[in-house]
Amino acid sequence: xxxxxxxxxxxxxxxxxxxxxxxxxxxxxxxxxxxxxxxxxxxxxxxxxxxxxxxxxxxxxxxxxxxxxxxxxxxxxxxxxxxxxxxxxxxxxxxxxxxxxxxxxxxxxxxxxxxxxxxxxxxxxxxxxxxxxxxxxxxxxxxxxxxxxxxxxxxxxxxxxxxxx
Amino acid sequence: xxxxxxxxxxxxxxxxxxxxxxxxxxxxxxxxxxxxxxxxxxxxxxxxxxxxxxxxxxxxxxxxxxxxxxxxxxxxxxxxxxxxxxxxxxxxxxxxxxxxxxxxxxxxxxxxxxxxxxxxxxxxxxxxxxxxxxxxxxxxxxxxxxxxxxxxxxxxxxxxxxxxxxxxxxxxxxxxxxxxxxxxxxxxxxxxxxxxxxxxxxxxxxxxxxxxxxxxxxxxxxxxxxxxxxxxxxxxxxxxxxxxxxxxxxxxxxxxxxxxxxxxxxxxxxxxxxxxxxxxxxxxxxxxxxxxxxxxxxxxxxxxxxx
Numbered sequence: 001x002x003x004x005x006x007x008x009x010x011x012x013x014x015x016x017x018x019x020x021x022x023x024x025x026x027x028x029x030x031x032x033x034x035x036x037x038x039x040x041x042x043x044x045x046x047x048x049x050x051x052x053x054x055x056x057x058x059x060x061x062x063x064x065x066x067x068x069x070x071x072x073x074x075x076x077x078x079x080x081x082x083x084x085x086x087x088x089x090x091x092x093x094x095x096x097x098x099x100x101x102x103x104x105x106x107x108x109x110x111x112x113x114x115x116x117x118x119x120x121x122x123x124x125x126x127x128x129x130x131x132x133x134x135x136x137x138x139x140x141x142x143x144x145x146x147x148x149x150x151x152x153x154x155x156x157x158x159x160x161x162x163x164x165x
Numbered sequence: 166x167x168x169x170x171x172x173x174x175x176x177x178x179x180x181x182x183x184x185x186x187x188x189x190x191x192x193x194x195x196x197x198x199x200x201x202x203x204x205x206x207x208x209x210x211x212x213x214x215x216x217x218x219x220x221x222x223x224x225x226x227x228x229x230x231x232x233x234x235x236x237x238x239x240x241x242x243x244x245x246x247x248x249x250x251x252x253x254x255x256x257x258x259x260x261x262x263x264x265x266x267x268x269x270x271x272x273x274x275x276x277x278x279x280x281x282x283x284x285x286x287x288x289x290x291x292x293x294x295x296x297x298x299x300x301x302x303x304x305x306x307x308x309x310x311x312x313x314x315x316x317x318x319x320x321x322x323x324x325x326x327x328x329x330x331x332x333x334x335x336x337x338x339x340x341x342x343x344x345x346x347x348x349x350x351x352x353x354x355x356x357x358x359x360x361x362x363x364x365x366x367x368x369x370x371x372x373x374x375x376x377x378x379x380x381x382x383x384x385x386x387x388x389x390x391x392x393x394x395x396x397x398x399x400x401x402x403x404x405x406x407x408x409x410x411x412x413x414x415x416x417x418x419x420x421x422x423x424x425x426x427x428x429x430x431x432x433x434x435x436x437x438x439x440x441x442x443x444x445x446x447x448x449x450x451x452x453x454x455x456x457x458x459x460x461x462x463x464x465x466x467x468x469x470x471x472x
Contacts, residue, residue, distance in 0.1 A: 075358070
């Protein structure tokens with residue numbers, strides 16, 4: 001059994017070396033290996049995304065920034081469209097250049113047949129700690145989606161403008 | 166000292182028992198079920214991806230977008246399922262589980278190329294790797310079992326400790342400041358709102374948001390628990406620290422709405438000496454049906470003993 005321990009230890013350590021090398025050259029992640037960095041950078045502002053049905057919202061109100069507790073329109077549950085909210089948030093927040101391909105990807109995620117005659121507003125939601133020890137969460141309208149077309153917020157050239165606000 | 170550490174990690178002085186064999190088969194079944202589940206869940210979601218936002222793993226070297234095609238994603242899920250099931254029922258070559266792991270890595274890299282990296286599936290991946298290497302590198306049943314569990318204990322302990330170190334490096338000692346929890350509660354609440362269309366704070370979230378001290382204590386307890394993850398490596402401390410980690414996961418679910426179901430279930434399986442309980446049940450005749458069944462069917466017993 002001692003020979004077994006020696007052999008098992010050798011393989012365990014070999015995997016550990018491979019683990020260390022892979023996570024070192026792949027920014028901490030090479031599934032199933034990871035350095036587990038989740039929540040390691042505390043206090044940073046965050047950006048997520050949500051969707052509202054704005055079919056009945058007056059046009060002049062469509063592109064207004066709002067707080068999370070007074071959002072206009074009706075809530076849309078992404079799970080009902082089979083869309084993962086984390087993927088969706090990343091797609092919205094990490095896209096820097098809203099070219100035609102990226103804009104088209106959004107109705108593709110929802111399925112055009114499911115949008116029908118609805119008008120969906122994609123909102124980028126940003127949270128941060130204030131100096132007064134409170135959390136501020138604001139929703140910025142980014143893209144209006146209809147079954148046949150998408151509109152980028154006219155005041156924004158790209159999402160980076162939102163990040164700087 | 167190092168030698169004695171690895172001797173106890175791989176449980177070399179433990180007597181072989183039927184309880185250990187059944188326990189290992191149950192653990193293997195758990196890993197197979199989750200592997201197949203993930204392969205299909207990721208495969209069925211893949212067609213919704215249209216672009217790679219952040220390449221992961223193998224996607225750094227190949228264009229993974231070919232997996233966004235339904236046929237490729239489903240075929241991969243099917244292949245992983247077949248490999249796992251054949252392996253579980255011992256219709257196998259030695260490398261089958263390892264091949265399943267590689268294919269699951271491809272499925273993961275394709276599915277999660279969308280920007281945020283989840284970690285709730287890592288423990289299943291590590292466990293599949295442990296079983297795969299056990300079968301590939303060892304011949305005797307006892308050695309396969311002992312290597313598999315030793316490997317899993319080691320990397321599970323390391324993962325929690327690594328998470329704690331990352332927090333220390335990423336933020337420093339102020340990581341446990343309760344205001345950080347407030348910000349995460351708001352973030353995860355937004356995720357729930359986005360997913361379901363509604364969100365209500367629960368009692369613990371309300372309590373944490375109304376008391377900075379309580380929020381700080383919650384983070385501090387979680388962080389200390391992560392640091393103590395390495396105690397999973399020792400048989401004597403394992404049940405206690407695993408209980409603390411499970412409690413931490415329940416706390417994370419309550420405060421941040423993040424569920425680690427596979428982690429919690431696996432911790433329950435690996436954290437406690439279930440083999441001893443099974444042996445006691447066998448001793449009292451509670452599991453006689455299983456062993457009588459194998460007694461009247463020698464061919465079945467033979468295949469069970471082969472593992």
